[in-house]
Amino acid sequence: xxxxxxxxxxxxxxxxxxxxxxxxxxxxxxxxxxxxxxxxxxxxxxxxxxxxxxxxxxxxxxxxxxxxxxxxxxxxxxxxxxxxxxxxxxxxxxxxxxxxxxxxxxxxxxxxxxxxxxxxxxxxxxxxxxxxxxxxxxxxxxxxxxxxxxxxxxxxxxxxxxxxxxxxxxxxxxxxxxxxxxxxxxxxxxxxxxxxxxxxxxxxxxxxxxxxxxxxxxxxxxxxxxxxxxxxxxxxxxxxxxxxxxxxxxxxxxxxxxxxxxxxxxxxxxxxxxxxxxxxxxxxxxxxxxxxxxxxxxxxxxxxxxxxxxxxxxxxxxxxxxxxxxxxxxxxxxxxxxxxxxxxxxxxxxxxxxxxxxxxxxxxxxxxxxxxxxxxxxxxxx
Ligand SMILES: C[S@@+](CC[C@H](N)C(=O)[O-])C[C@H]1O[C@@H](n2cnc3c(N)ncnc32)[C@H](O)[C@@H]1O
Numbered sequence: 001x002x003x004x005x006x007x008x009x010x011x012x013x014x015x016x017x018x019x020x021x022x023x024x025x026x027x028x029x030x031x032x033x034x035x036x037x038x039x040x041x042x043x044x045x046x047x048x049x050x051x052x053x054x055x056x057x058x059x060x061x062x063x064x065x066x067x068x069x070x071x072x073x074x075x076x077x078x079x080x081x082x083x084x085x086x087x088x089x090x091x092x093x094x095x096x097x098x099x100x101x102x103x104x105x106x107x108x109x110x111x112x113x114x115x116x117x118x119x120x121x122x123x124x125x126x127x128x129x130x131x132x133x134x135x136x137x138x139x140x141x142x143x144x145x146x147x148x149x150x151x152x153x154x155x156x157x158x159x160x161x162x163x164x165x166x167x168x169x170x171x172x173x174x175x176x177x178x179x180x181x182x183x184x185x186x187x188x189x190x191x192x193x194x195x196x197x198x199x200x201x202x203x204x205x206x207x208x209x210x211x212x213x214x215x216x217x218x219x220x221x222x223x224x225x226x227x228x229x230x231x232x233x234x235x236x237x238x239x240x241x242x243x244x245x246x247x248x249x250x251x252x253x254x255x256x257x258x259x260x261x262x263x264x265x266x267x268x269x270x271x272x273x274x275x276x277x278x279x280x281x282x283x284x285x286x287x288x289x290x291x292x293x294x295x296x297x298x299x300x301x302x303x304x305x306x307x308x309x310x311x312x313x314x315x316x317x318x319x320x321x322x323x324x325x326x327x328x329x330x331x332x333x334x335x336x337x338x339x340x341x342x343x344x345x346x347x348x349x350x351x352x353x354x355x356x357x358x359x360x361x362x363x364x365x366x367x368x369x370x371x372x373x374x375x376x377x378x379x380x381x382x
Contacts, residue, residue, distance in 0.1 A: 088144075088188040090117030091326060091370040095357040096182065097121055099377040100324050105129040106179035109170065109316075111163035111309060114141050114188045116148030122180065123152040130154040133173045135161045137212035137300075141188065162212065164305035166312040177318040183309060184326040185302070187211065189369070195263075199296060201278075201288045204264035209292075209299045219295040223260050228252045238294035238303075238331065247273045247291060266291070293329070306332060310339040314348050317380040322352070324377045333374045340378040349378040 090096075096118055102108055102125040110119040113134030123132050132154050136142050142158050149156050161169040163183055170178070191211070192199050198208035198219060207220035226234065232248035235241045250273035251260065260266050267288045271278055276287035297303060306325075313323045327333040333356065343349040356374035363370045 088115045088117060088190060089367045089369070090115075090121070091184065091367060091373040092357060092359055092363070092375050093118070093121055095375050096324060096326075097125060099352055099357065099375070100180045100182060100322050102126050102130075102180050107131045107133070107175055107177070108180040108182070109133045109135065109166070109175075109178045111135050111166065111181060111183040112185065113145040113158060114184065115190065116145035118182060118184055119145060119156075120148050120152065122182070123149060123154050123156065126154050128153050131175065132156045133170065133175060133178070134158045135163050135166075135169050137162050138191065139213070140190070144188075144190065162305055164301075164308035166309055166316055170316055177316055177321065179318055179321045181313055181317060181321070181323045182326075183306075183324070185306065185332055186328045187296070198263050199292070201263055201267040201286055201292055204262055207261055207263055207266055209296045211300045215299070217299060219266075219299050220259070220261055222295060222298060223251060223266060224255050234298045235291055235294045238297040239290035240330075241290040241294065243274055249273070263292075297331075303331060303335065306335055310335065314343060314380060319380055319382065322377055322379050323349075324375060326373050326375045328369075328372045328374075333376070336376050340376060343378065347382050348380060350381045352377040352379055 100122075102122050104125075104127045106126045108122045108126055108130065110122060110132065113119050113136045116134070119132055119134050123130070126132065130153075132149075132152070134142070134145050134149070134156065136145065136158075137160065139160060142160055145158055149158075157173045159169050159172060161172070163169070166181075170176070187199060191197055193203075195203035195205035196208075197210075198205050207218065207223060209219040210217075222234065223231070228248050228251075231251060232244045235247055236244035241247065247270055251266075251269055254260060254265075254269050260269060267278070267286075270288040270291050274287050276283065278286050278288070310325075317323060325332075325336045327336055337356075340349055340351045344351050353376045356376050358375070359367070359370035359373055
């Protein structure tokens with residue numbers, strides 16, 4: 001039967017259909033509890049052969065409004081390299097592939113798809129009949145992932161969703177259980193280096209720190225709005241900053257005069273409170289490092305999201321499936337360790353990493369972000 005070409009399938013010069021974010025109309029009636037429709041639109045390539053699925057989230061009949069995107073079907077050309085246009089290098093790539101052991105045809109959830117570095121490796125491993133679901137709360141990460149995964153061999157569905165809502169995201173993608181779930185926590189280099197996002201004390205910018213711009217509370221709101229005691233608690237409990245009270249007191253003194261609205265202002269206030277000179281060679285890390293980490297964790301409820309992911313994962317892994325978490329500070333790693341051990345004691349998981357996997361010297365030298373990375377893996381056994 002001759003197939004008509006889908007009108008929205010624009011062509012590249014090489015004849016392949018584009019897989020860019022196109023705003024087609026949803027034609028699905030499949031909706032989840034929240035009334036969100038998920039629909040793949042089959043794009044047709046040369047001679048009308050189906051070449052890619054395009055997915056959107058939104059209500060049926062509405063204009064697509066999300067970044068849920070489609071990727072080439074089996075048979076499209078494969079890219080040999082991992083690309084994140086922003087320069088982010090995925091940490092522990094060898095350990096991720098070895099410990100998670102993705103197989104041909106597997107269903108993989110990359111819960112923090114970021115620039116698509118790990119996802120690209122996983123996509124290559126699961127091959128043409130595999131499915132990769134990539135989640136991220138940040139639209140800019142999903143755009144980078146779309147680019148990196150453009151020519152992936154497997155079906156790829158990207159969804160703007162918090163991994164704390166793993167079940168909802170997988171339901172939206174029509175996936176009951178996964179063979180592999182990976183979470184590479186924190187932020188990627190492009191987010192950190194973008195002054196307008198407000199994550200870094202290195203460059204001045206608005207004190208924002210939201211990974212998901214749909215959130216309504218920024219770091220400036222916390223810094224200028226929390227009571228002194230609550231602010232000290234955030235700084236202490238999210239980053240083990242032993243001078244939390246002194247810092248909170250100074251912040252409250254300064255904000256009585258003027259709103260602390262930028263990363264530069266906050267950095268100055270913290271350095272002032274500690275009597276520290278950030279340029280001094282005696283400082284191993286910038287004096288404001290922990291305060292920035294604490295606020296970022298609070299703004300994005302990072303520990304809450306991790307707890308919800310860990311709680312949902314056993315139900316969403318197939319028996320024999322593996323969950324891997326890469327964390328970058330002890331608050332995260334401790335949670336992962338305790339969760340894996342308690343589920344091992346309950347006979348649900350076998351912990352595959354008695355000690356966390358860490359980067360070797362070569363990787364530590366070539367990718368500074370890898371220095372604090374800890375990777376733990378558990379396998380669902382019942
Ligand atoms: C370290 S990067 C991941 C990099 C990725 N593994 C790669 O190789 O390119 C972390 C990503 O997770 C996203 N993220 C952080 N917390 C999240 C959450 N709770 N739910 C979904 N995505 C999250 C960030 O926006 C960021 O893009």
